[in-house]
Amino acid sequence: xxTFLHKYASLMHFYRLSTRWSxxxxxxxxxxxxxxxxGGLVTAPADYQxxxxxxxxxxxxPSAWMSLFVYMCMAGAGAVALIWRIKLAEIWLxxxxxxxxxFTFLALVTGAIWGKPMWGTWWVWDARLTSExxxxxxxxxxxxxxxxxxxxxxxxxxxAVLTLIGVVNIPIIHYSVEWWSTLHQGPTVTKFDAPSIHVxxxxxLLVMAIAFTTxxxxxxxxxxxxxxxxxxxxxxxxxxxxxxxxxxxHG
Amino acid sequence: xxxxxxxxxxxxxxxxxxxxxxxxxxxxxxLAHRAERAVLRELARDxxxxxxxxxx
Numbered sequence: 001x002x003t004f005l006h007k008y009a010s011l012m013h014f015y016r017l018s019t020r021w022s023x024x025x026x027x028x029x030x031x032x033x034x035x036x037x038x039g040g041l042v043t044a045p046a047d048y049q050x051x052x053x054x055x056x057x058x059x060x061x062p063s064a065w066m067s068l069f070v071y072m073c074m075a076g077a078g079a080v081a082l083i084w085r086i087k088l089a090e091i092w093l094x095x096x097x098x099x100x101x102x103f104t105f106l107a108l109v110t111g112a113i114w115g116k117p118m119w120g121t122w123w124v125w126d127a128r129l130t131s132e133x134x135x136x137x138x139x140x141x142x143x144x145x146x147x148x149x150x151x152x153x154x155x156x157x158x159x160a161v162l163t164l165i166g167v168v169n170i171p172i173i174h175y176s177v178e179w180w181s182t183l184h185q186g187p188t189v190t191k192f193d194a195p196s197i198h199v200x201x202x203x204x205l206l207v208m209a210i211a212f213t214t215x216x217x218x219x220x221x222x223x224x225x226x227x228x229x230x231x232x233x234x235x236x237x238x239x240x241x242x243x244x245x246x247x248x249x250h251g
Numbered sequence: 252x253x254x255x256x257x258x259x260x261x262x263x264x265x266x267x268x269x270x271x272x273x274x275x276x277x278x279x280x281x282l283a284h285r286a287e288r289a290v291l292r293e294l295a296r297d298x299x300x301x302x303x304x305x306x307x
Contacts, residue, residue, distance in 0.1 A: 041255075041269075042255070046259060051259040051260070051261060052258040052259035052260075052261050052265060053258070053259075053261035053264055053265065055258065055261075055265050056264065056265055056268045056269075059268060059269060059272040060268070063272070098279070098282075099279060102275050102276070102278075102279050105275065106271070106272055106275050106276075109268075109271055110268040110271070110272065113264050113267055113268045113271075114264065114268065116264065117261055117264050215276060215280075218280075219279050219280055219283045220283075222283035222284055222286070222287050223283050223286060223287075225287050226283075226286045226287045226289075226290045229287075229290045229291065229294060230290055233294055233297070238294065239298060242291060242294040242295050242298050243298060
């Protein structure tokens with residue numbers, strides 16, 4: 001009885017808390033995006049080698065970071081879902097997949113657009129680009145598998161297994177620029193001794209990275225709320241919530 | 252302003268990258284919001300159906 005109450009309460013409480021968090025996160029995202037875009041497009045100086053084309057970095061690098069970050073969130077949620085059968089973890093994994101796929105798509109497309117003027121080609125089959133493309137296929141595969149199984153809880157566990165198998169790709173993406181010779185440049189920011197980037201260029205990049213993270217959290221929470229309602233559709237709190245909303249709409 | 256838009260000759264590349272990013276993120280925000288509304292609508296319909304059953 002206690003465990004039943006606990007599980008029931010956690011989805012309900014998370015739903016209520018997340019409606020509040022979402023509006024705060026959306027506001028923070030808007031402010032940070034405005035700051036990061038102004039810094040990146042206006043105040044940051046042009047690169048001495050790449051000119052203004054380097055400004056694509058302010059969407060390319062945050063997208064690429066998020067493509068990995070969202071995947072690690074999904075892997076963590078997948079492990080929790082498989083070990084403890086926590087519904088919220090299943091919902092979080094499912095809600096994250098389209099966002100992760102979107103960030104991966106953006107990293108690939110903005111990289112191609114940046115590569116054309118700088119490398120002279122939209123695409124090369126080198127380690128960094130190919131492993132990132134595999135990440136996109138992993139996201140799409142996880143979404144397809146989740147959609148192919150009718151029972152939502154079984155589907156979530158299958159998606160969790162596939163997510164955990166795909167984790168092997170994450171260090172490959174990260175270290176690809178060190179393990180193999182590649183056209184893609186090495187890390188600029190995460191070198192601890194001294195980042196090889198001017199501070200006026202670096203700050204907008206970090207601001208945009210945080211903005212992308214808060215965007216992910218705001219969007220995933222909206223999707224998580226849909227998932228919670230679907231999971232708990234037959235509970236009294238969802239019925240009250242829906243009934244109350246309907247009453248307000250009519251009144 | 253024209254100089255800003257030209258992006259040192261890379262305007263086409265820079266603005267198409269930013270445009271696609273805005274489109275993808277905007278679509279995600281919209282779809283996430285719509286999904287939530289759709290579930291609420293669907294549940295409200297179910298609840299109406301239940302009420303009809305109860306009164307029938």
